[in-house]
Amino acid sequence: MSNGSVVTPLSGRERYLRAARxxxxxxxxxxxxxxxGRYLPEYRAVRAKAGGFMELVRNPELATExxxxxxxxxxxxVAVIFSDILxxxxxxxxxxxxxxxxxxxxGPAPLTREKVLALEPFDPEEKTAFVGEIIGRVKAELNxxxxxxxxxxxxxxxxxxxxxxxxxxxxxxxxxxLHKDPALFSELMERTTDALVxxxxxxxxxxxxxxxxxxxxxxxxxxRTWRQHVFPATERLICAIKALGVPVTLYANGADHxxxxxxxxxPDVVGIDWRTTPEAARKRVGARVALxxxxxxxxxxxxxxxxxxxAARTLRAFGPDAGHIFNFGTGVSQHTPPxxxxxxxxxxxxxxx
Amino acid sequence: MSNGSVVTPLSGRERYLRAARxxxxxxxxxxxxxxxGRYLPEYRAVRAKAGGFMELVRNPELATExxxxxxxxxxxxVAVIFSDILxxxxxxxxxxxxxxxxxxxxGPAPLTREKVLALEPFDPEEKTAFVGEIIGRVKAELNxxxxxxxxxxxxxxxxxxxxxxxxxxxxxxxxxxLHKDPALFSELMERTTDALVxxxxxxxxxxxxxxxxxxxxxxxxxxRTWRQHVFPATERLICAIKALGVPVTLYANGADHxxxxxxxxxPDVVGIDWRTTPEAARKRVGARVALxxxxxxxxxxxxxxxxxxxAARTLRAFGPDAGHIFNFGTGVSQHTPPxxxxxxxxxxxxxxx
Numbered sequence: 001m002s003n004g005s006v007v008t009p010l011s012g013r014e015r016y017l018r019a020a021r022x023x024x025x026x027x028x029x030x031x032x033x034x035x036x037g038r039y040l041p042e043y044r045a046v047r048a049k050a051g052g053f054m055e056l057v058r059n060p061e062l063a064t065e066x067x068x069x070x071x072x073x074x075x076x077x078v079a080v081i082f083s084d085i086l087x088x089x090x091x092x093x094x095x096x097x098x099x100x101x102x103x104x105x106x107g108p109a110p111l112t113r114e115k116v117l118a119l120e121p122f123d124p125e126e127k128t129a130f131v132g133e134i135i136g137r138v139k140a141e142l143n144x145x146x147x148x149x150x151x152x153x154x155x156x157x158x159x160x161x162x163x164x165x166x167x168x169x170x171x172x173x174x175x176x177x178l179h180k181d182p183a184l185f186s187e188l189m190e191r192t193t194d195a196l197v198x199x200x201x202x203x204x205x206x207x208x209x210x211x212x213x214x215x216x217x218x219x220x221x222x223x224r225t226w227r228q229h230v231f232p233a234t235e236r237l238i239c240a241i242k243a244l245g246v247p248v249t250l251y252a253n254g255a256d257h258x259x260x261x262x263x264x265x266x267p268d269v270v271g272i273d274w275r276t277t278p279e280a281a282r283k284r285v286g287a288r289v290a291l292x293x294x295x296x297x298x299x300x301x302x303x304x305x306x307x308x309x310x311a312a313r314t315l316r317a318f319g320p321d322a323g324h325i326f327n328f329g330t331g332v333s334q335h336t337p338p339x340x341x342x343x344x345x346x347x348x349x350x351x352x353x
Numbered sequence: 354m355s356n357g358s359v360v361t362p363l364s365g366r367e368r369y370l371r372a373a374r375x376x377x378x379x380x381x382x383x384x385x386x387x388x389x390g391r392y393l394p395e396y397r398a399v400r401a402k403a404g405g406f407m408e409l410v411r412n413p414e415l416a417t418e419x420x421x422x423x424x425x426x427x428x429x430x431v432a433v434i435f436s437d438i439l440x441x442x443x444x445x446x447x448x449x450x451x452x453x454x455x456x457x458x459x460g461p462a463p464l465t466r467e468k469v470l471a472l473e474p475f476d477p478e479e480k481t482a483f484v485g486e487i488i489g490r491v492k493a494e495l496n497x498x499x500x501x502x503x504x505x506x507x508x509x510x511x512x513x514x515x516x517x518x519x520x521x522x523x524x525x526x527x528x529x530x531l532h533k534d535p536a537l538f539s540e541l542m543e544r545t546t547d548a549l550v551x552x553x554x555x556x557x558x559x560x561x562x563x564x565x566x567x568x569x570x571x572x573x574x575x576x577r578t579w580r581q582h583v584f585p586a587t588e589r590l591i592c593a594i595k596a597l598g599v600p601v602t603l604y605a606n607g608a609d610h611x612x613x614x615x616x617x618x619x620p621d622v623v624g625i626d627w628r629t630t631p632e633a634a635r636k637r638v639g640a641r642v643a644l645x646x647x648x649x650x651x652x653x654x655x656x657x658x659x660x661x662x663x664a665a666r667t668l669r670a671f672g673p674d675a676g677h678i679f680n681f682g683t684g685v686s687q688h689t690p691p692x693x694x695x696x697x698x699x700x701x702x703x704x705x706x
Contacts, residue, residue, distance in 0.1 A: 172688050175651025179659050219607075222627040222649060254572075256610050257628040274575040275610040296575060298528025306532050335525050 012077030012146035013209060020210060020247035020268050022290050022323035028315065030348040031078035031149070032297075032341065033251075034331030035070040040338055042069050053098045057084050060133040067138050071146050073338070074345040078210075079146045081134050081203075085153035085214055088199045089162060091127040092119050092192075109165030110173060113181075116188045121195040124202035131199075132206035139207035147210055150203030152196050154215035154250070155189045155233040156226075162188070171220050178229050189233040197240045204244045211241055212249040213267070219254035227261050235265045242266065249292055253330050263289050273329030278317040290323035295344070297328040300336050304343035311347040320353040365430030365499035366562060373563060373600035373621050375643050375676035381668065383701040384431035384502070385650075385694065386604075387684030388423040393691055395422050406451045410437050413486040420491050424499050426691070427698035431563075432499045434487050434556075438506035438567055439514060441552045444480040445472050445545075447515060462518030463526060466534075469541045474548040477555035484552075485559035492560035500563055503556030505549050507568035507603070508542045508586040509579075515541070524573050531582050542586040550593045557597045564594055565602040566620070572607035580614055588618045595619065602645055606683050616642050626682030631670040643676035648697070650681040653689050657696035664700040673706040 008026050010018070016029040037043055043066050050056035056063055063082040071079045086104055090096040097105045125132070131150075139148050153161070163173040178185045200211055215234065218226060238248055250262050251271030262270050263285040270289045272281050274296035281291055299310035311326070318324040326348045332341065361379050363371070369382040390396055396419050403409035409416060416435045424432045439457055443449040450458045478485070484503075492501050506514070516526040531538045553564055568587065571579060591601055603615050604624030615623050616638040623642045625634050627649035634644055652663035664679070671677040679701045685694065 170686050171651065172654060172686050175649070176654040176688075179652050179655035179663075219628070223630070225649070254607055275572070277576070296528070296578070298524065299532050301525060301529040302532035310532075333523050333525050335529075 011144050012071075012075075013142075013144050013148075016077045016147040016325065017209060017247065019323060019325050020249070020290050022287070024322050027351045027353075028318070028324045028326045028348055029077035029147075030326040030345055031076045031080060032070070032328050032332050032344070033080070035074075035076060035080065035341075036066045036082045037332060038334035039332060039336040039341070040069055040073070042073075054084070054096070057082065057087065058130050060130050060137055063130075063134045064137040064141065067134065068141055070341075071142070074342055075349055076345065077146055078149050079138050079142055080149040080151065080212070081131070081138060081208075083131055083134065083151070085151070085158065085216075086161060087128055087131060088122075088152060088195055089158060091122040091124070091199070092195050093122075094162060103167040104161070105166050106161050107165050109163075111162050111188075113184055116184060116191070119188070119191045119195075121191075121198060124199045128199060128202065132202055135203055135206040135208050148208050149210050149212055150200065150206075150208035151212040151214060152200055154213045154218060154252075155193045155196065155237060156221075156230045157215050157217045158192050158196070159185075159188050160217050160220075162192075168217070171217065174220075178225070182229065185229060186232075189230070193233045193237050196237055200237075200241045201244060204241070204246055208246065210247045210249070212251060212271070213237065215250065215252040215255070215262075218252040218258060218262075219256075223257055223261055226258055231261060231265065238265050238267050242268075249325075251292065259284050269325060271327065275329070278314070278319070278324075282318075282321065287323075290325060291318065292325040292327050294327070294329045297330060297332050297336065300328070300340040300344060301333060302340070304337075304339050307340040308343040308347045311344040312351075315348065315351055364497050365424075365428075366495070366497050366501075369430045369500040369678065370562060370600065372676060372678050373602070373643050375640070377675050380704045380706075381671070381677045381679045381701055382430035382500075383679040383698055384429045384433060385423070385681050385685050385697070386433070388427075388429060388433065388694075389419045389435045390685060391687035392685055392689040392694070393422055393426070395419075395426075405453075407437070407449070410435065410440065411483050413483050413490055416483075416487045417490040417494065420487065421494055423694075424495070427695055428702055429698065430499055431502050432491050432495055433502040433504065433565070434484070434491060434561075436484055436487065436504070438504070438511065438569075440481055440484060441475075441505060441548055442511060442515060444475040444477070444552070445548050446475075456520040457514070458519050459514050460518050462516075464515050464541075466537055469537060469544070472541070472544045472548075474544075474551060477552045481552060481555065485555055488556055488559040488561050501561050502563050502565055503553065503559075503561035504565040504567060505553055507566045507571065507605075508546045508549065508590060509574075509583045510568050510570045511545050511549070512538075512541050513570050513573075515545075521570070524570065527573075531578070535582065538582060539585075542583070546586045546590050549590055553590075553594045554597060557594070557599055561599065563600045563602070565604060565624070566590065568603065568605040568608070568615075571605040571611060571615075572609075576610055576614055579611055584614060584618065591618050591620050595621075602678075604645065612637050622678060624680065628682070631667070631672070631677075635671075635674065640676075643678060644671065645678040645680050647680070647682045650683060650685050650689065653681070653693040653697060654686060655693070657690075657692050660693040661696040661700045664697040665704075668701065668704055
């Protein structure tokens with residue numbers, strides 16, 4: 001450790017919060033999207049006990065346990081709460097169902113004008129108290145050892161789940177409404193944002209140290225369309241939650257072409273995937289945001305040696321510049337050997353410039 | 354028409370072949386990926402007669418009919434033969450099944466080392482004679498009115514269907530082999546290319562005026578990995594079929610980050626999607642290739658007015674520079690109103706600078 005301006009040892013929480021604000025750190029903080037998940041045998045054991053995915057999401061005791069598992073096993077600097085981006089969709093009054101082996105079903109589709117105009121913000125303390133309880137429990141268990149990260153979907157991604165009735169490849173219903181009835185699409189985006197602001201606010205009041213907004217599907221739009229139809233609600237959401245005093249990450253997948261637009265929304269951190277090179281990303285966004293990412297989780301499917309080499313290559317590509325949070329470019333696959341994730345985490349944890 | 358160096362009227366075939374070689378044309382040629390498809394009632398009627406998707410692919414009389422339908426209805430400049438990129442996969446000895454409402458199933462998965470080493474090139478005249486017959490029939494019917502476009506999957510996309518056993522989001526099996534056993538992955542890529550070269554050659558001998566290589570899934574890899582593991586076979590394929598004297602298009606979806614790498618493979622035309630802006634694409638690749646694309650088919654889900662406006666915007670973005678072939682950035686959705694496709698085709702056909 002050569003950086004004299006950092007008091008060490010930093011806790012994981014301090015390391016993450018400093019990096020998110022582009023302050024000097026001893027080495028990049030590390031966590032992995034979907035780190036509490038099916039690739040871990042200890043997760044599968046707890047999930048079997050819970051009965052199902054949404055049952056686990058709604059069970060504060062068991063959700064706390066799976067949230068902490070990867071922090072314990074790999075020494076992650078961040079504990080991302082075990083939850084789902086469809087929790088606020090259900091709280092807004094739509095049906096959400098997870099069928100084993102299939103994606104989520106949101107419905108009933110289609111989302112008509114009548115149903116859009118009936119969508120209401122909800123009281124997060126009443127409808128989603130379990131999320132706050134998970135955050136409080138995780139926070140107490142960690143006692144500052146790792147940052148507690150809350151999250152939600154971004155307005156566009158949340159809305160596209162509502163319109164498509166689940167995951168999608170073509171986003172037919174979403175693009176149809178956006179182009180055919182932009183006023184109704186905008187109404188839906190704003191109503192969703194009105195619900196997400198207090199939902200994320202509740203997470204901060206419950207103890208979340210930071211928040212991440214997942215615009216997992218945002219990359220489906222070209223930049224001009226994204227700026228016109230998605231930017232306003234996304235910027236408003238980020239602006240509102242930044243006022244709560246915690247750092248905010250905006251992540252999108254397959255969105256190399258949106259990098260400047262994402263940074264323009266004003267987050268503290270932009271999450272990028274492996275399609276964007278770290279060097280080019282830093283040139284394009286300048287010093288205004290920290291960057292999170294961006295190893296291809298596909299390289300963690302092979303061997304610990306390959307995974308460690310790819311993690312090291314990723315660290316070198318970001319360079320010693322302050323403001324890098326190590327992560328994969330998307331969630332870890334359920335087929336990943338845990339020893340490959342360990343090799344990645346160890347590589348980052350032992351890194352020094 | 355203000356360009357004095359073009360003898361008019363050009364046939365659709367001449368217009369397409371000139372644009373593919375960056376020679377002056379009266380207006381950009383137009384066709385649409387998956388233009389012979391389920392959004393057309395006349396297609397659905399013929400497919401019902403055939404019995405199923407692969408039955409239609411293997412029926413030269415009916416496949417010729419659906420190939421010609423969009424050329425007749427919309428005045429397209431290109432007749433892309435009705436076929437499937439899994440035809441050569443089946444001819445290589447793997448099972449291919451299309452279940453109604455689901456994607457293709459290729460198998461049996463997994464593709465072990467033993468099975469990779471058993472894959473052999475096939476005699477296209479013997480195993481895929483129906484493809485040549487469709488091309489001959491379409492050619493005779495069109496008599497030069499539109500270009501006859503043959504195609505295949507690119508080596509990576511073909512191989513990933515084999516490894517994943519169908520469509521995929523994460524490309525788990527493909528990335529695992531690529532990272533864990535790069536020599537076996539390379540063997541699979543080369544064996545597949547050895548089969549694709551004569552398969553595409555047969556299409557040219559049968560009368561195809563041009564060929565398109567679909568690397569639909571290539572965008573799943575970062576540029577460094579793509580150049581290392583995918584470029585060699587792709588370049589070899591393109592080099593081999595360019596020697597046959599027809600123009601070759603290399604298309605990839607969600608591959609803005611690969612644009613230079615795709616152009617480096619040496620195709621005449623690179624197909625881009627709506628995530629890449631035409632102005633930036635032209636700057637990045639210079640004058641060495643024509644560009645095909647790139648309207649979001651999502652804008653054709655709305656109204657003819659919206660679709661026509663988006664087509665005009667696309668034409669203006671490419672500008673009067675020679676070497677633009679109008680297309681969508683990916684295949685037309687089955688939910689598209691045919692009158693929206695008509696509005697797009699009419700906008701391009703009536704265009705003048």
